[in-house]
Amino acid sequence: MYRLGFLALLALSGCGISAPQVSRFVEPALSATRRQTVDMTRPEICQARDETPAVIETVTESRMEGGALHTETTQNIVQIRRVQWFDTPCLTAWTPEFIASVQRALIVRGVMAGPADGVMDGRTRAAIRVFQRDEGINSDVLSIAAGKRLGLIVYDRAEAVAR
Numbered sequence: 368m369y370r371l372g373f374l375a376l377l378a379l380s381g382c383g384i385s386a387p388q389v390s391r392f393v394e395p396a397l398s399a400t401r402r403q404t405v406d407m408t409r410p411e412i413c414q415a416r417d418e419t420p421a422v423i424e425t426v427t428e429s430r431m432e433g434g435a436l437h438t439e440t441t442q443n444i445v446q447i448r449r450v451q452w453f454d455t456p457c458l459t460a461w462t463p464e465f466i467a468s469v470q471r472a473l474i475v476r477g478v479m480a481g482p483a484d485g486v487m488d489g490r491t492r493a494a495i496r497v498f499q500r501d502e503g504i505n506s507d508v509l510s511i512a513a514g515k516r517l518g519l520i521v522y523d524r525a526e527a528v529a530r
Contacts, residue, residue, distance in 0.1 A: 413457040415508035422446040453504055454511040456520065461487065465519070469509060472517040473498060 422445040429438045456465075463485030470483035470491055479494035492507035499506070499513040514520035 413455050414452050415455045415506060415510070417449075417451045417453065417504045417506040419446075419449040419451075419505060421448040451504065453506075455508050456511065456514060466491065468519055469495070469514075469517065472519060476517075 424443045424445045425440060426443070427438060427440045429436055431437075466487050467483045467485035470479060470481075470485070473479035473491070473494040474481050474483060476498065478497045479490060495509050495513070496505065496507045498517070499510055502510065502512055504510055504513070511520055515522055
């Protein structure tokens with residue numbers, strides 16, 4: 368019984384499914400933003416996560432010692448794993464009209480081909496990812512900062528004065 372449970376857990380871990388963790392975030396299933404969460408300390412703000420996996424370099428060296436071939440393999444972490452949370456528009460903002468506005472703004476900036484149809488599809492997600500890479504976010508979920516740069520989200524007064 369325990370062996371079967373361990374094997375099932377091992378199989379699930381290979382799929383990227385992990386055991387539930389207790390956190391301050393609630394993860395509703397959202398069709399427009401997929402991996403969006405709600406920070407319960409700030410329930411009016413929704414957040415998403417950008418996860419960059421670690422980059423590991425494997426080096427294999429072979430050398431002759433005393434007439435025998437010895438092979439040594441080492442692994443080095445080139446870049447550490449990074450998880451970054453960022454604010455994102457909540458589900459209520461993702462109307463077909465808002466999606467079409469996002470699409471039009473991405474089309475004007477040359478990161479997406481038309482037309483703007485108001486449907487959150489693969490080409491829209493890909494364009495969002497390309498647009499916000501300059502901010503260091505490698506995600507297809509629109510960040511509040513990218514939405515502001517696109518002119519779709521209003522700056523608050525303190526942000527406007529700081530600019």
